[in-house]
Amino acid sequence: MNLRFIRSFIRCFLFAGVFCQAGGPAAVSAQDRLVIVSPHWEGIRYEFTRGFDAFYRAETGRTAEIEWMDVGGTSEIIRFIKSEYTGKPGGIGIDMMFGGGSDPFMELARLDLLAPYRLPETLLSKLPAEVGGYPVYDAEYRWYGATMAGFGIVYNKRVAELVELPLPETWEDLTDPRLYSWVGGADPRKSGSAHVPFEIILQVYGWERGWQIITALGANARGFANTGSQVPKDVTSGEVAYGMAIDFYAWAQINAVGPDMIGYTMPDNLTILNPDGISILKGAPNMAVAQSFLRYILSEAGQRLWMQKPGPPGGPEKFQLNRFTVLPHLYQRIDPAHTSVTFNPFTWESSFVYDAEKGAARRHIVDDMIGVFVIDAHAALQRRWRRAMEEGDLASVLPALGSVPITEEESLALGDQWRDQAFRNRTLLAWSRLAAEKYGSGAAGWAGARYMLFSGSGLVLAGMVLYLWRLKRKSG
Amino acid sequence: MVSLTLQGITRKFGDVTAVDDVSLEITRGELFFLLGPSGCGKTTLLRLIAGFYAPDRGNILFDGQDVTRTPPHRRNTGMVFQNYALWPHMSVWENVAYGLGLRKVPSSEQKDRVSEALRMVRMDAYGERSPNQLSGGQQQRVALARALVIQPDVVLLDEPLSNLDARLRLEMRDEIRRIHDETGTTMIYVTHDQKEALSMADRMAVMDMGAVAQTGDPRSIYARPVSAFVADFIGETNFVAGRLTSAETPLSVETAVGVLHSTVEPAEGLSPGDEVVCSVRPEAIRVSEPDAAGGEEENVLDGVVRQTVYLGDHEQYSVRLDDGTLVKLVDHHPGRRRAGPGAPIRLKCDASQVVVLGKPG
Amino acid sequence: MPSSRFDLSDLTPGVLAILGILVLFFGLFLFYPLLHVLLNAFFADEQFSIEFFGLMLQSPVQQRALLNSFELGIVTTALTTIIALPMAYALVRYDFIGKGLLGGLALVPMIMPPFVGAIGMKQMFARFGSINLFLLETGLIDAPIDWFGGGGFWGVVILEALHLYPIMYLNIAAGLANVDPSLEESARNVGAGGFRLFRTITFPLMLPGYFAGAIIVFIWAFTDLGTPLIFEFREVVAVQIFNMATDVHANPLGYALVVFVVLVTLALFYLSKKFFGGRHYEMVARGHVMSASRRATSLETVLIWGMLLSITGIALIPHLSVVLTSVTERWFMTVLPSDYTLAYYGQIFEHDLTLLSIKNSLWLSVMSTVIDIVLGVAIAYLLTRRRFPFRDALDAVAMLPLALPGLVLAFGYISGFSGTFLDVRVSPVPLLIIAYAVRRLPYMVRAAYAGFQQMSVTLEEASMNMGAGPLRTLWKITMPLVLANVAAGAILSFSFAMLEVSDSLILAIKEQYYPITKAIYSLMGRITDGPYMASAMGMLGMILLACSLLFTGKVLGKRMGQLFKV
Incomplete structure (x- = not known):
């Protein structure tokens, strides 16, 4: 190897590094800054950064830079915020949280970690108080719904056709044994959007029936992704045919490959539209900027970004966001040719009233129960489910399989104890044993192979070590 | 060039004492040899002088200046390594010029001195070559030039010829000797090859197990070894064991094959009754003609010829003495064969050629 | 010949200083975060307990x-x-x-x-x-x-x-x-x-x-x-x-x-x-x-x-x-x-997130590689050229990151340095650089070690003998001769740092500091064209890694294999 070449290579290398640093990260030159933690995808962040820049300039004549923080999904954000506040109760250096549904905001409000801000009357008057029985903003102005999300079932029409399966109408339809392995799911412990449909099921069908449906649906499930957005992708790729998903994930796929390929349904009277929140965190270092951002988000200019297609004036520049606005009058005002949302949630009627307080209170218990009884024990559950299918006695087996060790009241009471990790883990251990009992370990055929595998490899390893030891001894 | 003084140098590696209380005086301009079997500590001693090791005890003086704690790069020694240690990323010229550059020698002078050094080792035509393109002997010359060009106070040579073939080795011996005479530099030369030492050295130290066994010029060491080890290591010799009966000159030793007398002053104090060995070089033993005048003869050994090897210019005899001791001798005028295998033979040696030494161990 | 090493028993001030820096570095950025993570396993409600182990095993x-x-x-x-x-x-x-x-x-x-x-x-x-x-x-x-x-x-x-x-x-x-x-x-x-x-x-x-x-x-x-x-x-x-x-x-x-x-x-x-x-x-x-x-x-x-x-x-x-x-x-x-x-390839270089992430990655990787070069060469030098107490321990510690899941280290960093000036919320840059450096250090040590091992120590001694001090010897003789190995190790460190996943995902929590991998991950979350764009980014990463491996292979030849050993 030519030495001079290597030398000059290294010189270039170092130069490149220094060069990148010069033009590189953190070139914050704006006068004001705003730190927002958010699970929203990059398109939303891009469009609102751009929009707010103009808005803030017009409002104050100053420039503002938004620092977007990404600490993971909604669950991770909540955990992060809570643990940060235990160390620094006065404020954690973050101004706002944006996105993640409504439950997390209720939880943070209950923990008194949000800073209230009452919007100016001109904006507040245009906001409806509720949609489908669900508050659009907090009565004490600690959080506002920035947009809304509906929950339904996304499905791949071509796959359903090819494998000759029915198209689902309700959550219960997903428990149909013919759909076995064709249902996609996500882990509610990881994904906030995966959690909501399960809570809806528990509320619309009741605790006991609800658990049976969750268990059967889980048995039908192919697997459980870590993010809710993976489900519609798997549906589109044809790995599964059905999945529970937030509306805009589904709309995005439908827009991409066409309504003749992908379908989306919101089960009548069995689902909800709930606000997707934004709020200012307690002790926000840039309070004024944060309040300005809140005004922007809930202004018409901000709300148009959710619904309009990119291109036409007033809308997003690059990304199509496919989200609902929370301003009812905008549904009429935006040119139908320019909107990507064809459904007006304010005309949507549902007899089902979602109990948000209940949902938020037992959220972690329900998620852990789904985790233990459905997701962690998935293999055993599937084996048991298949056996029941072969034996044709699903109806008689389901009540036993779907039984849970605690009642609805107990689930609500457990919330406080759940923070004690030792207690929580002991309970989870007891539950996982119960799950094994319910579904049977059923690993009979596998145990022999596993035994052979381990003893075989143990022998090989021992032999190798012994052999090498002898070799080493011999060579001194 | 400097004179060197080593005072009670001791250096241990773990439990092994590599150099054990060595004291030496090396005068200016001397070609001094450190000679000994492998593991005797001679290379360690050389590296102590170069400064690569620090002694556990003792002092090293260059011209009376204590350099014991001076790091190697401030000692101004020029070392020739056994594997030459030429830097493969530099040309021959650059290798030689390296030390001058460090000494901030002006470049015009550098040029003169490098070419002079290369000329001296007869490598002036190879300046632009890479060391990898040179043969072993050529690399060795470059290493020598590199060591010489900085005009070191002392040149240290660590088995410089051991990686060369026999013919080249002979040639390089003369070469190094010539360069030494030309430059007049103090040189310390480490080798295990006694022929190299005998043929080149002004003076030498024979080392054994970390200690100096004997110091002196080649002749005196060969002729007057002070211990059985030295006698055995330098050249070939015959040992005949016995007991000292008279410590006065001439000494007399009673052996199983008769009394041997020696007129050589013993190196260590011996007293009558001591167990000793008599060392007699093969070339000092003559075959006594059986028909020579009878009567009491001094220093006579009787035995039976075991084997003879005829080599043209000399003939080697291997003789088993009456007590079973094997003795070798060399006949330098092998005009005729004196005795065949199995034939009885009488050997004679001059009392001035018998060295009485303390019994080893 | 008793040994061909330098004077071994002498711990010169220089060696002591290097050792001190190494102890500090590993103590702070390997053991402290690791300990931080592990202590959580033993403490429930501030009390020592092995209950979690019991629960785990049951x-x-x-x-x-x-x-x-x-x-x-x-x-x-x-x-x-x-x-x-x-x-x-x-x-x-x-x-x-x-x-x-x-x-x-x-x-x-x-x-x-x-x-x-x-x-x-x-x-x-x-x-x-x-x-x-x-x-x-x-x-x-x-x-x-x-x-x-x-x-x-x-x-x-x-x-x-x-x-x-x-x-x-x-x-x-x-x-x-x-x-x-x-x-x-x-x-x-x-x-x-x-x-x-x-x-x-x-x-x-x-x-x-x-x-x-x-x-x-x-x-x-x-x-x-x-x-x-x-x-x-x-x-x-x-x-x-x-x-x-x-x-x-x-x-x-x-x-x-x-x-x-x-x-x-x-x-x-x-x-x-x-x-x-x-x-x-x-x-x-x-x-x-x-x-x-x-x-x-x-x-x-x-x-x-x-x-x-x-x-x-x-x-x-x-x-x-x-x-x-x-x-x-x-x-x-x-x-x-x-x-x-081919639009996605164009977008990579127009899009703020991707462009910034490429710059970030280059900068972070270059810095971590520089740290790796300095530490790796120092460690390899000590291991091959000096004898000192706990030499084997240093060897083992330098190789330890190979055995540690990146996830563990990243979590240790997050929790261990929370509230200090190294807090990732202030800027994840220092910890990202250090995390990359620690994770890839073994490759660098390996590469440099091989270089030193191949190079006869007498070459350095000859230089000292000619009158060059230890530093000059390092610069003029040692470095040029191990340069090929160091360059190979550096390229490996660099390219793996560019593609480091777990540390990046966890530590880079602000968008303006996203490295390539997190940008890819973030792009995958983009709803429709996300995977396509992420793939285009991924291709970029693959081309980069391919070039580096090719180069490394050219330099190291048959010895390439030894970089991937425990």
């Missing part, structure tokens, strides 16, 4: 996860052996047309950051993905094959084996190259032939190399997070740890699992150190004459080509699918995309 879920992880490790190791052994044998022992090409191709699977491959894999192997659609269209099957079925175990094993076999191949090839051909010849001479020759001579001699590779593969498969996550195969330890660490309540049970994983990897690490400690460096570095290969007959050539091409072909399916997805305009349930575009 839980059927965790038991299964532990067994599955072991199984995954064993089966993956076995599979890579089966793939790599004949491959290495053919490439080391036979000469044939296109040997260089095939040898290079064999290494290509390494250039895939596994989670990038996942995008393509889904597109290819979904039940209505390209492969099944192709088979359905050609009438070879009439119902889709469930590739990811069976709980995902085999999917994970196959993807990991396809990703890891080059490491095994490099190790076995190095081991085989190590076997002095004359040994085999002399064995043949006394009548040993065929299998007997392999069993009695070749195998024992290549065993150390094989064992070293096997341990790396095992640890990799045992702790790998990305692949099981992709396949939603959650019953393995790594995924369990990930789940618990990202759990809303930061379940300490996860830390108990971490302790377990660290113990297992350390045990294996110790085993390999104990039996091959320090030896394998030299064995490969000495560079035996490689005259053992012989010309393959034409039949053999055809067989070898067939074998190597089919292995590489299968291993390259994910890469191919990433290439395809990166140029896809529309691809819905067809064998190949129905519309193509």
Whole structure:
């Protein structure tokens, strides 16, 4: 190897590094800054950064830079915020949280970690108080719904056709044994959007029936992704045919490959539209900027970004966001040719009233129960489910399989104890044993192979070590 | 060039004492040899002088200046390594010029001195070559030039010829000797090859197990070894064991094959009754003609010829003495064969050629 | 000759200073965060307790996860052996047309950051993905094959084996190259032939190399997070740890699992150190004459080509699918995309997030590589040139990051430095650089160590003797001579830093500091064209890694294998 070449290579290398640093990260030159933690995808962040820049300039004549923080999904954000506040109760250096549904905001409000801000009357008057029985903003102005999300079932029409399966109408339809392995799911412990449909099921069908449906649906499930957005992708790729998903994930796929390929349904009277929140965190270092951002988000200019297609004036520049606005009058005002949302949630009627307080209170218990009884024990559950299918006695087996060790009241009471990790883990251990009992370990055929595998490899390893030891001894 | 003084140098590696209380005086301009079997500590001693090791005890003086704690790069020694240690990323010229550059020698002078050094080792035509393109002997010359060009106070040579073939080795011996005479530099030369030492050295130290066994010029060491080890290591010799009966000159030793007398002053104090060995070089033993005048003869050994090897210019005899001791001798005028295998033979040696030494161990 | 080293017992101030810096560095950025994480496993409500270990061992879920992880490790190791052994044998022992090409191709699977491959894999192997659609269209099957079925175990094993076999191949090839051909010849001479020759001579001699590779593969498969996550195969330890660490309540049970994983990897690490400690460096570095290969007959050539091409072909399916997805305009349930575009490659260089992330990655990786060079050279220098107390300990510590899941370290950094000036919320840059540096340091130490080992110490002594001080000697003699090795190690460190996943995902929490990998991850979350854009980014990463490996291979040649050993 030519030495001079290597030398000059290294010189270039170092130069490149220094060069990148010069033009590189953190070139914050704006006068004001705003730190927002958010699970929203990059398109939303891009469009609102751009929009707010103009808005803030017009409002104050100053420039503002938004620092977007990404600490993971909604669950991770909540955990992060809570643990940060235990160390620094006065404020954690973050101004706002944006996105993640409504439950997390209720939880943070209950923990008194949000800073209230009452919007100016001109904006507040245009906001409806509720949609489908669900508050659009907090009565004490600690959080506002920035947009809304509906929950339904996304499905791949071509796959359903090819494998000759029915198209689902309700959550219960997903428990149909013919759909076995064709249902996609996500882990509610990881994904906030995966959690909501399960809570809806528990509320619309009741605790006991609800658990049976969750268990059967889980048995039908192919697997459980870590993010809710993976489900519609798997549906589109044809790995599964059905999945529970937030509306805009589904709309995005439908827009991409066409309504003749992908379908989306919101089960009548069995689902909800709930606000997707934004709020200012307690002790926000840039309070004024944060309040300005809140005004922007809930202004018409901000709300148009959710619904309009990119291109036409007033809308997003690059990304199509496919989200609902929370301003009812905008549904009429935006040119139908320019909107990507064809459904007006304010005309949507549902007899089902979602109990948000209940949902938020037992959220972690329900998620852990789904985790233990459905997701962690998935293999055993599937084996048991298949056996029941072969034996044709699903109806008689389901009540036993779907039984849970605690009642609805107990689930609500457990919330406080759940923070004690030792207690929580002991309970989870007891539950996982119960799950094994319910579904049977059923690993009979596998145990022999596993035994052979381990003893075989143990022998090989021992032999190798012994052999090498002898070799080493011999060579001194 | 400097004179060197080593005072009670001791250096241990773990439990092994590599150099054990060595004291030496090396005068200016001397070609001094450190000679000994492998593991005797001679290379360690050389590296102590170069400064690569620090002694556990003792002092090293260059011209009376204590350099014991001076790091190697401030000692101004020029070392020739056994594997030459030429830097493969530099040309021959650059290798030689390296030390001058460090000494901030002006470049015009550098040029003169490098070419002079290369000329001296007869490598002036190879300046632009890479060391990898040179043969072993050529690399060795470059290493020598590199060591010489900085005009070191002392040149240290660590088995410089051991990686060369026999013919080249002979040639390089003369070469190094010539360069030494030309430059007049103090040189310390480490080798295990006694022929190299005998043929080149002004003076030498024979080392054994970390200690100096004997110091002196080649002749005196060969002729007057002070211990059985030295006698055995330098050249070939015959040992005949016995007991000292008279410590006065001439000494007399009673052996199983008769009394041997020696007129050589013993190196260590011996007293009558001591167990000793008599060392007699093969070339000092003559075959006594059986028909020579009878009567009491001094220093006579009787035995039976075991084997003879005829080599043209000399003939080697291997003789088993009456007590079973094997003795070798060399006949330098092998005009005729004196005795065949199995034939009885009488050997004679001059009392001035018998060295009485303390019994080893 | 007692020893050819410098004066060993003397701890000069310089050496002490270097040691002090190293102790500080490792103490602060390896042991402290590690301890921080591990203490969580032992403390429940501020009290020492091993309850979580009890819970871990009793839980059927965790038991299964532990067994599955072991199984995954064993089966993956076995599979890579089966793939790599004949491959290495053919490439080391036979000469044939296109040997260089095939040898290079064999290494290509390494250039895939596994989670990038996942995008393509889904597109290819979904039940209505390209492969099944192709088979359905050609009438070879009439119902889709469930590739990811069976709980995902085999999917994970196959993807990991396809990703890891080059490491095994490099190790076995190095081991085989190590076997002095004359040994085999002399064995043949006394009548040993065929299998007997392999069993009695070749195998024992290549065993150390094989064992070293096997341990790396095992640890990799045992702790790998990305692949099981992709396949939603959650019953393995790594995924369990990930789940618990990202759990809303930061379940300490996860830390108990971490302790377990660290113990297992350390045990294996110790085993390999104990039996091959320090030896394998030299064995490969000495560079035996490689005259053992012989010309393959034409039949053999055809067989070898067939074998190597089919292995590489299968291993390259994910890469191919990433290439395809990166140029896809529309691809819905067809064998190949129905519309193509190159727009995503253009967007990479226009889009703020991607452009910034490329800059960030370059900067972060360069800085971490500089740290690696300084520390790696210093460590390798101390290890080869000086004797000092706890030398073996330093060696082991420098290699330790190989055995640590990146996840563990990242969490330690987050929690351990929270509230200090290194807090990732202030700026993740320092910790990202350090995390990259720590994680890739072993490669650098390896590379530099090999360089120092090859270089006779007398070359440095000669320089000192000529009057150059230690620093000047280092600069003028030592560095130029180990430069090739250092450059090779630096390039490896650099490119792996560019593609480091777990640290980046966890530590880079502000968008303006996203490195490439997190940008890819973030792009994947983009709803429709996300995967396509992420693939285009992934291609960029692959090209980068391919170039670096090519360069490294050129510099290191046969010694490349030793970079991938414990």
